[in-house]
Amino acid sequence: MTRKTNPLYISSRNTLQHVLNLYDNFLFDCDGVIWLGEALIPGAAEFIQLLVDNNKGFAFVTNNSSNSRNTYLRKFAKLGIPNITKDLLYPTCYSAALEVRDQLKVPLGSKIWVLGDHGIEEELQEMGYTTLGCNDPKLDHLDLDSCILEVDPDVKAVVVGSTKEFNYMRISSTLQYLLHNDKSIPFIGCNIDRTYPGPHGLTLPAGGSVVNYMAYTADRDFINVGKPSTQFLDIILQDKQFDRDKTLMIGDTLYTDIKSGNDGNLGDGRGSLLVLSGGTKLKDLQKVIDGANGSGEHDLVPSYYIESIGHLAKLIEP
């Protein structure tokens, strides 16, 4: 392993130019990188424009499974980021649908059981599947005599992601599918994220907590179609025809974004850039560097870091 333990701080126009020369493609996490909640991160639009001007490839890869690509497209437009088309967007509700179709080869038209928000339902339906579960009002109230707890034998996969409509009926009905037929129905989890930063400074439960809940309860593993799963990365690199050696992952979370770029061996082993505009602060980065120097495990240490992608845009200003 030749990866350097100390990440490079991109401090000058020259360093940035060097980085831009090394990579043809840029994968962006969204929340904490492009925006924070509903607010655009200053300079983010300018940096994306810079990539367009330099004929770079890019895509947006978010572990969020609640919103479909169509919803994200509206958000990019609303925040005034130009040049964004649907084919650049990879929320995990979409990667889950890609997994169902392309990896699991589930025939179009099949039924898929969903525990999660509408984004999953939308992407599966757009791809040609029928969805069950999700926000079905039959699941709003506890009724253990309800026929919705009977397994529909035509269900060919279960997709689990973030939802605030989490209740005992949704969990129990999903569990029936995960246990059915010796646990043979494929189980896809949209991410392993424990929490996300909510309003009023609250730290709130994220999608991975729901996925992990179901995995623990059913006592089985799941296919992770979110970061840091290298499967997720493989799907996108193939779909976008991005050269692995020439691709950089940019994100604000060490154990998903940075680990994914490192584990996926992007950029010839130097393919991860941490921005400090989201959930990770400089002291968190330092802790991970210290840990890596002690343990020799460098999977969470980014290749580069910078305050935000707006700072990158600023470095290049004439």
Next chain:
Amino acid sequence: MTRKTNPLYISSRNTLQHVLNLYDNFLFDCDGVIWLGEALIPGAAEFIQLLVDNNKGFAFVTNNSSNSRNTYLRKFAKLGIPNITKDLLYPTCYSAALEVRDQLKVPLGSKIWVLGDHGIEEELQEMGYTTLGCNDPKLDHLDLDSCILEVDPDVKAVVVGSTKEFNYMRISSTLQYLLHNDKSIPFIGCNIDRTYPGPHGLTLPAGGSVVNYMAYTADRDFINVGKPSTQFLDIILQDKQFDRDKTLMIGDTLYTDIKSGNDGNLGDGRGSLLVLSGGTKLKDLQKVIDGANGSGEHDLVPSYYIESIGHLAKLIEP
């Protein structure tokens, strides 16, 4: 480790008499051992009477945290089991309260945050604590602006157990306490049970799934006051003044009851009896024996087994 890998099937009156001579005290799991749901297991009352007639000590230790000792007392009476007093009952809602008072030394009168059913609330209140959370109707509906998400600085412990009133507000509010002040508020989990057998042949999520959900989301460990935690056993042995070497654990679940008897070194290393009247069938036992012979790990292999405690009572009939 001298524990025999092959458990002894109690097949004759002589074998049973030998077992009864070896042990002074008997710890019973309840569901699957004494009753199944609302139905008494045939012969269970007779076996308990046999223990009474022979001046044996006994207690009931259940991982269920939903029902208080008072509720259990009514259930024993309703099922016609004589000689049961409150001091013989150890549901984990009670062991959680004992942990708070005797191990954590939380001053009486303090506030305790609860995610779980009323049993936890009842036992804590009976012991002299004030409870928050639990089934507070403010937590019934999603409202991330609600002041109930603000941490009450007087809360001194968090207790989590089984609940069907599981929703995003209850999870989110509990998470605030688990993360508060560098995760320093003690976190007690009532058990690690994944599922339990529900009505209509359904397998339903159990308390451990809620505990594990919170542990994963908050990214921290918990104090397990249920089986197979030896802490749970220690509390009861001390409280009842039972001699560890002379105590037998009787249960229907390998990874809680049997493991607890074995890990706790009850009966001088031969202190666990499996009954097949609950969730574990003979083929499950065989699988565990085969696994133990391969791996050398015997913690799930019982010392003895029998169809039910009713069968034990029958062996001794004149």
